[in-house]
Amino acid sequence: MNPARRTTATASTVVVLATAGTLLTALPASAATTCTSPVFKRQFFANTSFSGTPKKTDCDNAIDQTWTGAPATGLPKDNFGVRYAVTRDFGSGGPFALSASGLDGIRVYVDGVRKIDLWKNGSTTVSKTVNVTIPSGKHTVRVDYVNWTGSARVKFGYTPRTSATVDKVKPLAPTGASVSYDPATGKAKLTWARNKEMDLAGYRLYRRLKGTTFGATPLATTTGTSYTDATLPVTGDTYYYEIRAYDKAGNASGGTADQAVVTADRTAPGIPAGLDITDASETGGLRIGWGAVSGAVSYRVYRAATENGTYTRVGTTDEPSYRDASTQVRASYYYRVTALDAAGNESGQSVIVKGARRDETPPPAVTGLTATPTEYGFALNWDANPAPDLFRYVVYAGELVGDEEEQVCYVHEVEWLGAETTSYEYTTVPDGEERCMFVDAVDSSWNSHYRWTRSPNIVTATELDTTPSAPTT
Template sequence: MKSARRTTAAAVVLATAGTLVSLAAAPAPAAVSCASPVFQRQFYANTSLSGAPKKTDCDSAIDDSWSGAPVTGLPKDNFGVRWTVTRDFGSGGPFALGATGLDGIRVYLDGVRKIDLWKNVSTTVAKTANVTIPSGKHTLRVDYANWTGAAKIKVTYTPRTSADVDKVKPLTPTGTSVTYDKATGTAKLTWAKNKEMDLAGYRVYRRLKGTAFGTKPLTTTTGTSHTDVPTPTGDTYYYEIRAYDKAGNESGGTADQAVTTADRTGPAAPSGLTAHVDLYGMVVVWNAVADAAGYELYEKDPATGSYILIQELAGTSHTYGVPETKATHTYVVRAHDAAGNTSAYSAPVSADGIDRTAPDRPEKLLAVVYGGSVDLHWDAPRDRTDGELTNGAHFTVLRSKGTTLGTDAVKVACEYPDHSTGGGEDYSTFGCQDLDWELDTAYTYGVTLTDGKGNASAVSATVTVTTADRTAPLPVTGLTATPRADGTVLRWNAPVDDDIAYYDGWIGTRRDDGTVRWLDSCFDDGAGDPLAMLCVDIPDGETLVYAVTARDKWGNSLPVTDPSVPTVSSTELDTRAAESIYADNAPLLGSGGWIWTSEDITAFDWRCEGDVCADITTYRISRWDPVTRTYGLLDTEPAVPGTSRYTYLDETQPLGQVSYYRVVGVRTDGTETAAAHPFRIRPDVV
C-alpha cells in the first residue's frame, strides 16, 4: 500500500449533452469511519463490488498499484475496490476529474457517473471529465475492478483555477469578530476558515466611518486572524473580510466589525482661510482638518477688537449677507474633535463687501466634428451658475484658427448658449453649434462666463479639432490575396491619408465580359494587423476577385466599382472532405459556422428528425483528416430519449482551418443512419 499523500480536488462542466447517468446507491459503508477529506476504501472479492467488503480502511489519495492480491482474503485477479468520500466544497465551482489505470474505473459525483473506463485492458487507460460541483457537501465515489494481471489506479479531483474558466466566487467568511485594546490601541480580528479547495487567502479591508471600503485591502493573509493598529483619533473604523480564490474571484464582504479608537489629541489649526464677496454674499472658506468633528467661525468686532462667534459649522465654508460697502470684515476659525478637544485659531483674514469674484470657470469643454458642424458642450455647477445667469451673466464661446486660443480669438455666433441642454444632479450642460468654418482646418475653442458685475471667469480648458473634408482616401496599393485553409488573407499598403478610420474588404466573381460582380464583404475584426484581414470561407477551389477600400472618419470612401480601386484574383484551396456537408432528406442534420477569434473553440451541433431517432442508442463523431483524407473516430455520445438536438465541443479543433465532422446514429441493431456533416471554421485571424 502507498503512503499517505496530499490530495487536491477538481472538475468542470461537461460540454456535451446526454452524458450524466444515474446509478443505484452504493452499499452501506463499513464501520470504519474516515475523517473527510480522507477516502473510505473497501475491498471486494469480486469485480461487481457486491456483498460485504473483505476489508475497510482509510486512504488519503487514490494512487495505488498491486502486482498480486492487495489485501489478505482477496484473489490476485477478479477483485474490486471502492473509494468514497463526502466533503464540503464551499462555493463549489469547476473541477477537473482525472482517472488513469489498468482495467475498470468508474467515477461518480453524487451518484452520477462522470467517467466510465470499465474494460479489461492490458494497457493504461486515462480520461479527464470537466464538471461543475455545486456549493456545499457532495459525495465522490470511485469503483475499480481488476480482472487479470497487474492492478493500477489513480484518480484525482482538482479545482480548475484559470480565470477564464472559474467564475465562481468563494463563500463569504463566517465567524468574524473583533476586539479592541484601548491600552495598546490594537484591534484583533478573527474568522472561521473557508471550505473551498481553490482558496488562495483572505483580504482584510478597513474604512473610516462615513466612507466606503477602498479597492485596495488593508492586508492579505492565508491565516484566519489579523491584528491592526488604527490611528488613535477617536474615530470609528469598520473592518470586513473577503475570501479570494486562485482564479482571482473574490467573495462578498462579511458584516462590518466596528472599532472606536481612543482620542486624546486635539485637531491641528485650520489653514488656508480666505474671505471674498460674490453674488451670494460673504464667502469664508478654509481647509478641512483631519480629526475635526466641527468648526467655530469668529468675526472681529471693530468697536472692541474682540472676536465674536458667528457660527458653529460641520463643514469648511460659510456664506452670509453683508452690506455692499468697503467696510472691512476680519475672521478666524478653529476646529474641535468629537471628544471636545479644540485646535488653535487660524491666521486671520480680511475682506470688504464689494463683489470682485469671477464666476466658476466652465469645465469639460468637448467639441465633436460632424460633416456640417462643430458641436460644443461644456459643464458648469448647477446652483451657482443658475444664480449667475438669473442675475445677468452670459457665456462666450471663443475660437482661433490653429492649435492655440490666441489674442485673435473671435466670438462664435451661438444660438441660446445660456440655456441648459441637460446635465446631472450637481451640474448643468450648455451647448453651442458652430456652423461658420472652413473645410479641413484646425480650430481651437474655449468658453468663459461673465457675471452681471462684469467679472469674467478664466477661459475653460481649450479643445482643438480639425473640421471635416469631402475627399475620399486614395486607393490602397500592393494588394495581395493568399489562400489558406480557413479562407483568404488580404494584405495591402496604406494610402498617405492621415484620417483613415478603417478598411472595407470586398469579394466578387468575374463575369465573362471581364467585369466583376461584387457578392459580399470581408469582416475586419479590428484586431492584429491593421493592413490585413481574413476573408473567412469554406475553401472549395473557387476563383474569386478581391478588393480593399479605405474609409475616413467622415465616412468618405471610394466605391468598390471605381476604376482606380485595385483588384486581385485568387483561387481558394480545396480542403473539402470526401462527403458533402449538405444533405437532403437525411434524419441527421448538422450545423456550421465560425467565431471571430483565434482563442475560442465553439461547439457544433446536430439534430435528429423522424421516427428513426427513437431507435438510436449512440452517436459516433468523426473528424476529417486532410492529410490522410479519411474520417477518424473522435468520440461517441449516448442518445438521450426525447432529445433531438445535441451539442459537441471539439477541444482539439485545429487553428486556422475548416474542421469537417461526420456524425452517424447507431441503431439498436448496430446499423448506422445516414450521416450529418457539421463543420466549424476556427480562423487564425491576422
C-alpha cells in the same frame, strides 16, 4: 499513498454456537471506520461486484496505488474490488477536472452520477479526464476500481480549473468573522473561518471610517484566517472591517458583515487660535477670547507674569472665552490656552497674548482749594491729592451766570499742572468781577474725577477792582 495493511482484532471474543451438530464460529464486527474529509474512505471487496461485507476498511488521503498481489489479507490477487468515497464541502463549486487511470476497470461518480467509465479488463493502462461543474455545497465523489487479472493499478484526482476564461464562479463570502480590540495597544484582531473552495487564493481585508465607503485598495491581503491591524488611528472614532475571499482565477466574493471597532482616543484636539484680550469693564478683570476648536469639550487658561515665565492654570471653561477676575489694575499679564476633548486629551498651548487691566477708578476730588484775589488775578492753593497714580491737575476757571436764585459756573480749562504742584497763579483783569474756579485730579489712566462725577469742589471769589476812576490821558 497508504498501502493495504493487515489489521488484527484485539481481545476478540469467540462465540461458539451448536446448530444441528455443526459448530459455527462468529467473530464480532469491527468498529465503524470514520475518515475526516477530504480523506477517502477505502473499502476492499473479495469480488468485482462490491457485494457483501468489505474485507477491510481504512482511510486514504490519495488514490494512487499499485498491487502485484493481494491488496489485503483475506483478498485474492485477482477479481477483487476497491471502493473509495469522500463527501466534502466544495464551497461555491465551479469547474473541475476529474482524472482517472489504471489497470483494469475504473468508474467515477459525483453524487451517484457516473462521470468516467473505463470498465474493461485489459493489459494496458487506460486513462481519461473529464471537465465537470460541481455546484456549491457538499457533494460525494466515489471511485470504483476492480482488478480482474494481472497487475492492479488505480489513480484518481479532482482539481479545480483556475483559468480566468473558464472559472467565472465567485467564492463564497467568508463566515464566522469577528473582531477584538485592545485599547492598551490600539490594535484590532480579525478572525474568520476558512473557505471551502479548493481554488481559494486568499483573503482581502478592507477598512473604512464610519460615514465613508470601502476603498478599492484593500488594507491587507493574507492566506490565513486572522489578521492584526496595528495601523488604526487612536482618535476615538468608529471603524468598520470587511473580509472578501478571492480565488486563483481572480474572482472575488462579496464582503462579510461589517465588523465595528471603536478606537481609543489618544489624539489631542487642535490648538486654539485667534486669541485676543479685552478689558472686562462691566464685571472687572480681563476677558480672553479665541476661536472654537473642533472636538473640544473644554479649554484651560494659563497665565504668567512675564512672557517667558512659568504659566500656571488659572481657569477652565467650556466656552471659547474666559474672564480672569483675579487680575490687578495696571498690571500686565501673559496668557496661553489649550483645548481638551472628551477623552481628556489636551492640545498644545496657544500663542502668547498680553493684556493689562484698565484702571477705571478716578482720583478723589481735590480739596482745600482757596482763591485769593491779587493785583494780577487770583492765587490758587489746594491740598495734595492722595491718589497713588495721580498724573496731573487741571485748573478750570469761568464766570457765574444766572440770577441770585440759580447760578451756573461756566468754565474752561486754564492750565495742566504736574502731580507735585498744589498752587497756581491765575491771571486775569482784576476788574471786580465774581469768578468761579475748581481744580480736577487726573490719574495715569486718564481717569478724571470731574469727568467721571461732574461734581467738582467749586470755589467763588471776587476780583480786586483796579480799574482807574478816570480815563488816563
